[in-house]
Amino acid sequence: LALAWLLGPVWPGAVALALGVNLALAGALALTRRTEAPARPEPPPALPAPLPRSRAGPRAHPPPRDALSPDALPVAALLTDGEGRVVSLNPLAAALLPGLRAGRSLADAFSVPAARVAELLARATRPGGQPVSEVLETATGSPARLRLVIGPRRDGPGHVIVIxxxxxxxxxETRFIESQKLHSIGQLAGGIAHDFNNVLAVIAANCELLLERRDEEDPDWAELDHIRQNVNRAADLVRQLLAFSRRQRLEARPVEVTELIADMSHLLERVLDERVTLELDCPRALAPVLADRRQLEQILLNLAVNARDAMPEGGRLSISARERKLARPLHRPGHVVPAGEYVEICVCDTGEGIAPENLERIFEPFFTTKSERKGTGLGLATVYGIVKQSGGHILVDSLPGQGSAFTVLLPAWRGDAATPGAAPDAPAPPAQAIADPAVDPELEPARILLVEDEVAVRAVLAKGLRQLGHEVTDVASGERALELLAQAERGFDVIVSDVVMPGLSGPEWVARARARGVRVPAVFLSGFAEEDHAGGAGNRDPGDAWLEKPVSLRHLSEVIARARSARQPSAADRRPQD
Ligand SMILES: Nc1ncnc2c1ncn2[C@@H]1O[C@H](COP(=O)(O)OP(=O)(O)OP(=O)(O)O)[C@@H](O)[C@H]1O
Ligand SMILES: [Mg+2]
Incomplete structure (x- = not known):
């Protein structure tokens, strides 16, 4: 019952079917009692109530008896008498319990004490009781464990048992627990990422300020540069966790998979050992998929690196793509891919394969079979998160010693012009928490209204932006920013605002300011994909920029400059601000 409860939300159909079969079976065994069970004079056979007459037609006939005989049923079932001895069993039950015959005690078939079986049987016949469901170890060990659903016979003492x-x-059950675990870890990761990104933002910005004041000859340069590299690594790890928890911002656009794979082939060749042959098989005319190009590259790279690691002696890595139309849902153990049109990408290797006991766990973050220096266990967790967030599915087939195949199914995109963000665009440069100090862009000073509730983040951003020559007014909330905009005589060139704040979120307060006629471009700094907090995508102005924390001060400064020039005063912008 516990299992039925556990599986209920996921497989209600299966549970309903099992219950239905149990009920049908109880009736069927009762129906055939006279032929299967030894004659018993006293209680009259409990035949089912006559079927109700249909209003229009003649009386409906009950189904022929042998259609419901235990031998014809697709489940294993047996009947016992009041002493727990087997009265009859159908062929499926005999196959599951070899050696058990009519006349023998049911308890003989199991490795538990006979008293335990007797107790279960007694519990099932308690007045007003429910059928008893229990998993028991078999005496023969093959199969090792059987689930018994035990109910009372209606035609006298004894039990009807479905096995x-x-x-x-x-x-x-393991898969269900596993997927629950993945879900919880995802929530946890997404939850801490926001705070963790704020901590990283402060370290990153302070480190950047210290680097700004030095050159490579400085005695502190090497240490600071070391901090810079490691902050970038930490930011990268958080990004992977966010990818897993499906809370990173995806820039979904139509992507040609064939082109993407071709573009990546050089990179893949470089990643692979020379003893590994790379085979590509991708037809030209494939439907595009709506996805984040950089994230798709990440998927292929992570799968290819895993394949490489699985083939230390060399082998063959093949990457293929094709269109796949599913007329019916595709059922795999614990997973259903709904019917629809997909682009299927398959990454197959001839490596060592995955042990069956590991197969359940490979998508778990930090699950790795590699040594500490070789793997963190985030590769497949990232892949899983990206695939799910893109509306896709991932399937794995693996045979130890022979190889593995990872199949990614992404919905085919059929050119819906209304899809947001569908316009082709150059991919953004990879995000970095701290930019390389060697690059020095020219920046024009701007008047910035900075809104950030975290004191430390606000302080260091204000300081850094001032050092870069900007004029910064900083406040702790959207409400305060609105007050300031209502009073301020002077205008601002740009708003830089956090997204998640107590009270009004960044997009919410900016939307209110816009409703009052404020036409200042905004740059939002977000800790993760925060649609929920931001009041939905409806609040977004396509002219606004979104950056992920932690962000380098220089990068922020460049984005501010771009936001300004994109919103050069038009007729509307010359309206007086309130
Ligand atoms: N193609 C494959 N062949 C055999 N085993 C694989 C393959 N892909 C993944 N695995 C198994 O799944 C585990 C998890 O993979 P995942 O990519 O998440 O982490 P990792 O490769 O160990 O570390 P990371 O990717 O973070 O460097 C691996 O340690 C390995 O045991
Ligand atoms: Mg990996």
Whole structure:
């Protein structure tokens, strides 16, 4: 019952079917009692109530008896008498319990004490009681565990028992727990990422300020540069966790998979050992998929690196793509891919394969079988998150010693002009927490209204932007910013605002300012994909820029400059600000 409860939300159909079969079976065994069970004079057979007459037609006939005989049923079932001895069993039950015959005690078939079986049987016949469901170890060990659903016979003392191999249920249960675990870890990761990004933002910006004041001859340069590199690494790890928890910002655009794979082939060749042959098989005319190009590259790279690691002696890595139309949902253990049109990308290797006990866990963050220096266990977690966030599915097939195949199915995109962000665009440069100090862009000073609730982040951003020559007014909330905009005589060139804040979120307060006629471009700094907090994508102005924390001061400064020039005063912008 616990299992039925556990699986209920996921497989209600299966549970309903199992219950239905149990009920049908109880009736069927009762129906055939006279032929299967030894004659018993006293209680009259409990035949089902006559079927109601249909209003229009003649009386409906009950189904022929042998259609519901235990031998014809697709489940294993047996009947016991009041002493727990087997009265009859159908062929499926005999196959699951070899050696058990009519006349023998049911308890003989199991490795538990006979008293335990007797107790279960007694519990099932308690007045007003429910059918008893229990998993027991078999005496023969093959199969090892069986699930019994035990109910009372209606035609006299004894039991109706439905039996099934518990291995499949055990596996489903493990998968369910596993997917729950993935979900919780994802939530946890997404939850801490916001705070963690603020901490990183402060370290990153302070480190950048210290680097700004020095050159490579400085005695502190090497240490500071070391901090810079490691902050970037930490920011990268947080990004991977966010990818896993599906809370990173995806720039979804139509992507030609064939072109993407061709563009990546050089990179892949470089990543692979020379003993590994790379085979590509991608037809030209494939439907595009709506996805974030950089994230798709990440998927292929992570899968290719794993394949490489699985082939230390060399082998073959093949990457293929094709269109796949599913007329019916595709059922895999614990997973259903709904019917629809997909682009399927398959990454197959001839490596060592994955042990069955690991197969359940490979998408878990930090699950790795590699040594500490070789793997963190975030590669597949990232892939999983990106695929899910892109509306896709990932399937794995693996045979130890022979190789593995990872199949990614992404919905095919059929050129819906209304899709937001569908316009082709150059991919953005990779985000870095701290930019390389060697690059020095020319920046024009701007009047910036900075809104950030975290004191430390606000302080260091204000300081850094001032050092870069900007004029900064900083406040701790959207409400305060609105007050300031209502009073301020002088205008601002740009708003830089945090997204998640107590009270009004960044996009919310900016939307209110816009409703009052404020036409200042905004740059939002977000800790993760925060649609929920930001009041939905509806609040977004396509002219605004969104940056992920932690962001380098220089990069922020460049984005501010771009936001300004993109909104050069038009007729509307010359309206007086309030
Ligand atoms: N193609 C493959 N062949 C064999 N085993 C694989 C393959 N891909 C993944 N695995 C198994 O799944 C585990 C998890 O993979 P994942 O990419 O998440 O982490 P990792 O490769 O160990 O570390 P990271 O990717 O963070 O460097 C691996 O340690 C490995 O045991
Ligand atoms: Mg990996």
């Amino acid at each position: 099934e191999d518990a291995r499949e249920l055990d596996r489903l």
